[in-house]
Amino acid sequence: MRLIFLSLFLLIFSISAAQEITVLDNDIGEPVVNVAIFNQDKSVSTLTDITGKADISEFTDTEVIIFKAVSHVEAFRRKREIQANDNIVLLQSLENQLEQVTLSVARFKLNKDEIPQKIISISPSEIEMASPQTSADLLESTGQVYVQKSQLGGGSPMIRGFATNRLLLTVDGVRMNSAIFRSGNLQNVISVDPMLVESAEVIMGPGSVVYGSDAIGGVVNFYTLKPDFSFVDGTSYSGNIYTRFSTANNENTVHADVNIGRENWAFKTGITYSDFGDLRMGEHGPDDYLRTDYAERQNGIDVMLPNEDPLVQKPTGYNQINLLQKIKYMPVKDWDFNLGLLYSNTSDFPRYDRLYRKRDGVLRSAEWYYGPQTWFLGNLNINHRSNSELYDKLQFTGAYQFFAESRNDRNFGDPILFSTEENIDAYSANLDFEKGFSESKLFYGIEYVLNNVSSKGSFKNMTSSEKGETASRYPDGSKWQSMAVYSSYQWKLTEDFSLQSGIRYNHILVDATFDDRFYDFPFDEADISTGALTGSLGLNWRMNDFVGWRLGLSTAFRAPNIDDIGKIFDSEPGSVVVPNPGLKPEYAYNGELGADFNLSDNIRLGLTGYYTYLNNAMVRRDFNLNGVTEIDYQGEPSRVQAIQNAANAYVYGIEAGLEVDFSVALRLQSKFSYTHGEENEGGDYVPLRHAAPMFGNTHLIWNKRRLKFDLFAEYNGQFDFDDLASGEQDKAYLYALDSNGNPYSPSWYTLNLTGQYKLNPNWVATASVENITDQRYRTYSSGISAAGRNLIIALSYTF
Structure with missing residues (x-):
């Protein structure tokens, strides 16, 4: 028993x-x-x-x-x-799944192995490991996007020889490029807080079929934190608290986000505050980069003071706050509604590369700073899944954005502070559809974009407090509109062979009235109505288990915006850019061939070669106003220039990536990019300004249970004087000087180590030592030196 x-x-x-x-x-x-x-x-x-x-x-x-x-x-x-x-x-x-799925190419999820373009995916774990201060630093950490900086509060991505308004930025599928995105270096990417980014994708090469104007060199897509429903009875709560400190600029960052989920409702709230001090450069490198003196106003007089520590780039510090609120509602399984609110605001931040220029041994500027950079995005996204004849998935995205920025400068010894202030109200609406067939998918959609630009100019006498109005940077009250229809088709011919094609028609309207109170322009207004037709064709072929091929052909365009046709600004000492309402769109023609090799079960190699030709390019060239080639601008005789359709250009390059799994725990990753670009200038081809030197990084990653180490090197090739674009050759103050006294951009490298330890399922500690050998360097075309030896400590708590 x-x-x-x-x-x-x-x-x-x-x-x-x-x-x-x-x-x-x-x-x-x-x-x-x-x-x-x-x-x-x-x-x-x-x-x-x-x-x-x-x-x-x-x-x-x-x-x-x-x-x-x-x-x-x-x-x-x-x-x-x-x-x-x-x-x-x-x-x-x-982390691995993101390598297989992309949202960027058709606004809907697609398998990566069916896309002919090269896509860079950045996963949540990569963001956490990189601990970037800004989204520009996040992009730079990929080793495949080059970043230029004119000041600490900045970062201008460069992709395949193109940058600024020839790259498109989007946030949660909403176009971020405004009508005043310029050809000069931009810092708008810092408005996107990396702590509020869940993942990111970068399309390498043209993306105009889906995204329209500006998507010539590439498209950068940021996807911010999303709310999660509760999958248990009642209400669920989760969140994250994060803090980071770095020594190179005495950074203090705190972040928190919380998710409240119910069965059909979900809420996500996030906040990040960062305070950055003056940035310290490295000990070993060109003395040309040292900050030996700076300007200060004492008793109403500008004086030059010696810098106690020439390694400290004074002034460069600023602070920033970012807020996020997301709401998701799913009344039934076929419908979901998403509201996203994002807000970013900085303090004033110095334009550092303008503060150490000298004339006859004396600093040119006593002050040069950007006013608070404010950005707001309100985004309503509606998704519907259906079995109708017209679509399987429908997505509507309606958005409003507000941009505010200003520039403030005062010459050394001059009491007059000049200011320009710009506000942009940007409205957009997208309606996108997906329809699946047995072996194919059809994507199609329509888009409307409207930008209203407000621009004011003023001056203030620092001695007498007198105030007055001056010329604005842009025509006040100007408008930029874009209307488009697009379609793309993906056809899986066999299990290993797929074809993708697309076409888009875009119509652009520009309306601007010029103020003749301060300058005598030979025109009163700009009234542009122009269209652009672009297309793409690509294929993916998994030839065998060893190799897969990608081939893509595409066109892209950039239509003139308000910055192109209407701005007035000092592009460089002794030059002033004036309006030109006679501009037309520029077109790019691109071809790329990629191959992915599985050399063995643990060795993978990727290669991509590309060529892009840019026709009718909008470039800055000498100009005249009724025969006048020099005017007075803010008290200084200046050569007249304007943006003109005066050039063509070409870019070609190679991108390579290698992964080697030595064991389950140990992996080698290496990325390398080489770009060569030239543009036509006066009948001769000269180096293209935004074609970066060869660059890349190599990571040796060890990951075992709770502990992860990443030992990596960043490296960058040299540009001699003859390799610099002509406009860069005139900016000796940005560069080191060679033995002949000519500016050049030296090669550089850094060694870095990051360690991450999961104390328990809730706590994660990250510590990094960047630039271990304390190198003093600047990335190409940058006006600020990079951080010297930098200790970063971060701690996060997840609940």
């Missing part, structure tokens, strides 16, 4: 024990905490605990059990399958 009871007890115990499962990460074997486990009607649900365990005894053997976690790919299992696998469920990390 005892034997019978003992056998029965063991049987019951074994059955009950079999109901407890363990959820593990597929790559590192670590427990996955807080995984929501539920059935399809959510009548039964549970969560994994700190050890990744959960009891599934309430689920039946035949029903589908759903496993959902923020950091992993959603999985579906039946209980008997789990029991057959020793009660273990393996989940795939989103």
Whole structure:
């Protein structure tokens, strides 16, 4: 009898024990905490605990059990399958999944191996590991996007020889480029807080079929934090608290976000505040970069003072706050509504490269700073899934953005402070559709964009406090409109061969009236109505297990905006840019060929070659106003210039990437880019300004359970004097000087080490030592030296 009871007890115990499962990460074997486990009607649900365990005894053997976690790919299992696998469920990390799926090419999810263009994906774990101060630094960390900086509060991406208004920025699918994005270096990307970014994607090369004007060199897409529904009964709460300190500029950053989820409603709130001090450059490098003196106003008089520490770039510090609010509502499974609100605001921040220029040994500027840079985005996104004849998926995106920026400058010894202030109200609406067929997908949509530009100019006498009006930077009250229709088609001819094509027609309207109170222009207004037709054709071929091919042909365009046709500003000492209402769109023609090689199970090599030809390019050239070639601008005789359709250009290059898995824990990653570009200037071809030197990085990553180390090098080639664009040759103050006294951009490298330790499922500590050898360097065309040896300490708590 005892034997019978003992056998029965063991049987019951074994059955009950079999109901407890363990959820593990597929790559590192670590427990996955807080995984929501539920059935399809959510009548039964549970969560994994700190050890990744959960009891599934309430689920039946035949029903589908759903496993959902923020950091992993959603999985579906039946209980008997789990029991057959020793009660273990393996989940795939989103870090690897992001490499396979992209949102950028068609505004809907596509498999990466079916896209002919090269796409860079940045995952949440990569953002956490990089600990970037700004989104410009985040892009730079990829080793495939070059970043120029004129000041600490800045960062202008350069992709395949193009930059500024020839690259398109989007946030949550909304176009960020405004009508005053200029050809000079931009700092708008810093308005996007990397702590509020969930992931990012970069299209390398043209993207005009989907995104329209400006998408010539590439498209940078930021996707901010999304709210999550509750997958348990009642309301769920989760969030993250993060803090970071770095020594190179005494940075202090604090961030917090919280998610409140219910069955059909979800709310996400986030805030980040950063305070940056003056940036210290490295010890070893060209003395030309040292900050030996600076200007200060004492008792109403400008004086030059010696800098106590020439390695400290004074002044460069500023602060910034970013806010996010997201609301998601899903009344039924086929509809969801998403409201996103983003706000960013900086303090004044110095334009550092204007503050150390000298004339006859005396600083030219006593002050040169940007006023607070403000950006607001309100975005309503509606999604509908249907089985209608017209579409399977519909997505509407309506957005309003507000931009505010200003420039303030005063010459050394001059009491007059000049200011210009710009406000832009930007409205946009997109309606996108996806329709699937047996072996193909059709994407199509329409878009409307309207920008209203307000621009004012003023002066203030610092001695007498007299104030007055001066010429504005842009025509006040000007408008820029874009209307477009597009379609693209993806056809999977075989399991290993797919074709993608697309076409877009865009019509642009520009309306501006010029103020003749301060300058005698030979025109009163700009009234531009122009169209642009672009297309693309590409194929993907998985030839065999060893190699896959990508081939893409595309065109792109950039229509003139308000900055092109209407601005007045001092482009460089002794030159002033004036309006030119006679501009036409510029066109780019691009071809690229890529190959992905699986050399073995643990060695992968990617190569991409490309060529882009830019026709009718809008460039700055000498100009005249009724025969006048020199005018007085802010008290200084200045050569007249204007943006003109006066050039063509070409760019070609190679991009390479290598991954080697030495073991499950140890991986080598290396990226390399080479770009060569030239433009026609006066009948001769000269170096293209935004074609970067060869650059790249190499990472040796060790990842085992709770500990991760990343030892990496960043490196950059040299540009001699003859390699610099003619406009850069005239900016000796930005560069080091060679033995002949000519400016050049030296090569440089840095060695860096980052370590990350998961103290427990809630706490993660990250520590980095950047630029270990304390190199003094500047990235090409930059006006500020990069950070010297820099210790970064970050701590995050997830609940």
